[in-house]
Amino acid sequence: MTDRIADFLRTRRPEGPCLVVDLDVVRDNFLAFRRAMPDTRVFYAVKANPAPEVLKALAELGSCFDCASVQEIEMALEAGATPDRISFGNTIKKERDVARAFALGINMFSVDCEAEVEKIARAAPGTRVFCRILCDGAGAEWPLSRKFGCEPEMAVDVLEHAHRVGLDAYGVSFHVGSQQGNTGAWDGALASAAKLFRELAERGVTLRMVNLGGGFPAKYLKDVPGVPSYGRAILDSVHRHFGNRLPETIIEPGRGMVGSAGVIKAEVVLISRKQAGDDVRWVYLDIGKFGGLAETMDEAIRYPIRTLRGDDETAPCIIAGPTCDSADVLYEKTPYALPLSLEIGDEVLIEGTGAYTTTYSAVAFNGFPPLKAYVI
C-alpha cells in the first residue's frame, strides 16, 4: 500500500472492485533490477500487467519487453519500444504470427523443439533464436509444469538445427519457477546452460546469450529476499559456470516488477456460517477467482488482506468470491484471520495484486464485468 494509492481511493472512491497501480513502485522496481544486475538487460514480461501506462513508463526507463503474442508485441511498440528491444518469448507460436512479428521487425524468438525452429526459419529467416530448457523449479511457490522447454540433451540438437537452417542460434533460456524464494535456484540451470554452450561450441555453434527468465518474487504474506540478493547469487553462479567467457544475460521479471505496485479494493458482500456455532466464518468478497484472483488457485499465492478494522480481535475465515461457481473459493485449506468486527459492506484491500490480475479476469462470468484498473 502506498500513500498515492491510499489518496486515490480516498478521493476518487471508485464503485465496485478495482485494481490501483502505482507507477512509482514499478519504476523503483525496474531501477532495483538494473542496480542489482547492471550488465543484464531487463525484458519485462508484458503478460504480468500490460496496462499501456505501465509499458510506457518502463519503455521510457529503457526496459526491453518479453511478449507472449503479436498483440503484446504491438502494445510494446505502441508504448515506445523499438523492435530490437522486444522478444517473442512464447515457445508456442502460429507460423502466421511469427511472420507478423517478423514484419514488425522482431528479431528474437523462443523455441523448444525442431518444429518451432522450422516455422521461424520459414517465416522469420535469419533471426535469433534461443532454446528453452527444462529445469526443476525446486524452491518455487509455484513450480512450473513441463509445458515449456525440452531436456538439455535435446536442446543441443534443436540449436544445431537452427544454425543449420540459417537462423542465429543465440542462446539458452530457462525458468526457475514462479515466486522463487531461493536465490540459489538459478545455479543448476546455469550449469546446464554452460554445458550446452560447450557442447554446441564443439559442434561449431557459438551461443552468446543466457535468458535467466523470471521467478523473482513479489512480497505477499511471506517475506522474500530482496532483488540485490538475487542479483548477487545469480551473478556468482554465472561466473562459476562460465568463468571468464561471460555470456550476455537477460532477465524477464513480471511479478517481481509489478506485483508489489498494485492494490485491489474490494467489498465484503456477505459473512455467514454454515451452521449455528461454527467457529469459521465464510467471508464473501465482490472479487474472486474469475474476477482477477485466479492465482489463488490451490492457495499457492496468499495475498495480504487488510481491513479497516485495525487491531480488532481476529478469528479464522474462509474467503470466497461472489459468483455462483462452487470453485470460486479463494482460501479454505488455510483460513485467514480477519477481525471479528468485520461487517458486510466493509472495504478490504488486497495487496500485492499488480501482477496477473486484470488480464486473468473473465469476460463476463455470472454477468460480472472484468476487473477495472486505474494506473496512477
Add this chain to the structure above:
Amino acid sequence: MTDRIADFLRTRRPEGPCLVVDLDVVRDNFLAFRRAMPDTRVFYAVKANPAPEVLKALAELGSCFDCASVQEIEMALEAGATPDRISFGNTIKKERDVARAFALGINMFSVDCEAEVEKIARAAPGTRVFCRILCDGAGAEWPLSRKFGCEPEMAVDVLEHAHRVGLDAYGVSFHVGSQQGNTGAWDGALASAAKLFRELAERGVTLRMVNLGGGFPAKYLKDVPGVPSYGRAILDSVHRHFGNRLPETIIEPGRGMVGSAGVIKAEVVLISRKQAGDDVRWVYLDIGKFGGLAETMDEAIRYPIRTLRGDDETAPCIIAGPTCDSADVLYEKTPYALPLSLEIGDEVLIEGTGAYTTTYSAVAFNGFPPLKAYVI
C-alpha cells in the same frame, strides 16, 4: 456435432478459435426437460451461456431464468422474460443489487443465512425467498464445495426468520453437484427438504416450493443417462418424501441445456516432445484454460476432441493451451489418444462446449482475445 455446425464451419471458415452453438439443440434440450418433468418449471441457469440468442430462444419456449447477478437479470428481461419468470439465485448479493433487482420487478431470491434474509427484507420487502441447504454431491463429476447453502437445521431458523421479518418463506433449494451421473442423487436432499417442510409447518410456516437445482449432465467422453431417467427418478423421490402433498418444483439446468449444443473449433499450434524418443507427444492448441476451457481444471471434464484424421492410428498426447502460463495444460494426468498423423495447423473440434466456455474466457491474457462465439 450437428450438420448445421459442420455447414457453418465449412462455409464461413472463421479465423481463430471459436465456439459455434446450434439453437436447435438448445430447443430440443428444453423440450426434453419439459417432457420429462411436465409439472416442473424450468429456470435456465443463465451463467452457463448468456448469449442473447440462447436466452431469446428459451424465453420464446416459455423458459424461466435463474440469474446470478443484476446484469444477468437485465439480459433475461431483454430476451423477453417477464420478471415473474426470473429468480435471483445467487446466495451472495450486495444489498444495492437486491434493491436494483426489486426495482426491476424480481420477486424470488435465494438465501442461505439470516444476514442475507435481512438484506432482502430491507431492499425487497415482501418477496419470496428460498433457502439453499448443503447436500453431499456424491456421484457428481464435480462435487460442489460448501460455498453455498447451510446445514438443514440452520435452514429452519433462516426460513422462520424470513417469515418473521415479512418475507414469503417460499421453499428450499439444493444442488446435487455438477455433471451428476447418478439419477438417484436427488433422493437424500429431497428427504431433507421434506423434513424441513414438516419442521417449518410445526412452527406455522408453510413452505410451497422445492428448487431441485442443476447437475443434469452434458454428454462428454463418458456416456450419461438421458433426461427421462432423471425425470423419473426425481419425481419418484418427490412422491416418496412428500406423499400426496406435492410441492411446486423447479429445476435449474445450465450445462444440461446448452453443453451439448456447442462445438469449439481450434487449431494445432505445435506438436513436440520433451526429449528424443518420448512416447507421449505434447499437442498445443490455440485455446486453453484461459481462452474458455477453464472447466478442464483438475481434468474433471473431459471433452470429446475430434480431428479430421479419421481412424488413423493413435498414440497418447498431453494437451495444452497457447499461453505462456505453465498452468495452462488441459489434459496431462490422463493423456488423450490422438492420431499419429496429426500435424501442426490441423483443425480440431472440441465437442460439448456450449456451457461455461465463452464467459469463463479471460479478457486478454497473454494478449489473446476472448473466445468468439457464433449462435446459429
